[in-house]
Amino acid sequence: SQELEQSPQSLIVQEGKNLTINCTSSKTLYGLYWYKQKYGEGLIFLMMLQKGGEEKSHEKITAKLDEKKQQSSLHITASQPSHAGIYLCGADYDTDKLIFGTGTRLQVFP
């Protein structure tokens, strides 16, 4: 089984709707990173959440880390076509690397 699971695998929403993507770790997280990837392109950093649990917001995106559950959620309010892409969570397990989840493909239609 994967050490970092994302759900759902894919999401299709109508423009203006809210949505949530989840990322659950089977091991203790020292940090959790959210990235966005457009198809065939590089990863763009969105947010980093520290061990201990925290919540951050940027524009219409809010991310939370629940330390008890070792789970993070990414919430998009009033989605727009520009939000479309693949959302990846990356786990810091106190090693010299990030481990990425399987990704959530988001499509937003007008």
Added chain:
Amino acid sequence: EPEVTQTPSHQVTQMGQEVILRCVPISNHLYFYWYRQILGQKVEFLVSFYNNEISEKSEIFDDQFSVERPDGSNFTLKIRSTKLEDSAMYFCASSGQVTGELFFGEGSRLTVL
């Protein structure tokens, strides 16, 4: 805004050939990484590099792979004898801290025929 640049953007090679993928990390960064993404699959860690040596590598990073920082700006990934299964997008990343944000390049797509 500073960025990580990678060349080539796409390379096609014959099985068994050597390939070098090049990366120019952000200039004041100290930590460098290579990841790969096979089409339709997750982004997988290959290797991390700090202070002119490998700090960690994955099972994928076998003897066919090597990394080098030949000068103060470039960071390269060499695959000695490519296999069909090496076909993937290879991403270079750099960071200013060991547990900081990773800045990714746009990737180099390798196709092995």
